């Protein structure tokens with residue numbers, strides 16, 4: 034049966050485990066999967082540019098032996114002629130077996146999924162969801178920490194608009210004994226509905242602080258985020274805040290030896306380049322893990338669609 | 341129109357005082373070419389509290405979802421030939437389709453043509469509805 038993934042919560046914890054197991058098996062036995070999607074086509078339908086995410090999906094499909102139809106300027110080729118997302122999804126359904134879609138509007142992937150006759154993977158819908166980023170994050174935590182429970186997870190930077198942060202909280206809140214440390218300027222605090230509906234509702238401990246250094250010693254995972262210019266209405270606020278939370282070696286002085294430093298990338302300057310050589314830096318591993326999880330997800334959805 | 345004795349029509353009763361106009365607007369009663377009476381701040385025989393009542397001199401189909409969304413607990417009385425033929429207490433609907441629009445300018449519903457505006461009841465205790473596309477609160 035056709036099935037789409039719009040939100041990380043569309044996947045049950047059991048399904049997440051299945052995807053993680055597949056990804057780990059792909060890492061160990063890539064040759065086993067080299068032709069797993071032979072004869073199948075992935076359409077990457079990008080209504081806004083995101084080269085990294087598109088390359089990750091395309092590399093994933095290539096490594097599964099499948100083909101890729103790439104629409105990098107979907108916005109100019111269809112939307113500007115007035116074609117709706119629904120119609121575009123129906124048209125692409127005639128050519129491809131699965132769609133990875135990126136769109137600047139929130140909820141666009143759900144609209145596409147309802148119209149398409151093939152599975153749709155949300156590759157980012159505005160500030161709303163980006164489930165495959167969360168899959169990458171989860172595989173990284175699993176590989177670095179061995180488990181999803183008993184962790185103190187620090188989230189730093191733009192917690193207000195950072196969709197990857199909300200999504201990771203949603204995903205990690207389903208496991209036992211985790212704590213969150215929310216590190217941000219007052220202007221970019223985690224929205225109260227996430228605190229209330231996700232954390233407080235389930236009795237998950239969290240603390241809020243404006244100091245990255247104070248939070249550092251207790252962290253098992255530190256998830257850094259970019260302070261994005263387009264999230265601000267005026268330049269002044271952006272310039273004042275963008276450098277507030279920069280991670281460098283000095284701030285890592287009191288960090289645990291097995292801290293896992295993550296970032297959804299691209300980074301601007303929120304992690305100093307000097308940190309890249311530290312063994313605790315995991316953000317480029319995250320990129321690679323993202324490809325493996327996208328491979329696992331494409332495989333799963335194509336298999337389910339064929340049943 | 342005798343507002344006390346409708347022959348064929350609908351009486352929406354037990355409206356929370358002050359909400360009658362909102363219901364009037366959302367039901368599109370302004371476009372209706374029949375007599376409509378809005379009674380504000382009537383005193384409830386049952387509770388002694390103030391309530392609003394809307395009486396419509398027509399048995400038009402009523403969108404119960406609108407009523408359940410704006411004011412769960414209202415009752416709808418349908419009257420035919422002077423007889424009460426149906427009395428319904430209206431609950432909060434699980435889903436609202438094309439009753440309200442999503443206010444989030446970044447939501448796909450702001451640009452996609454011919455799309456249903458759908459809201460889902462996500463928190464019945466606090467009566468929270470969220471857009472199914474962007475999850476913004478109604």
Ligand SMILES: [Zn+2]
Nearest residue numbers: 442447471474
């Ligand atoms: Zn919306």
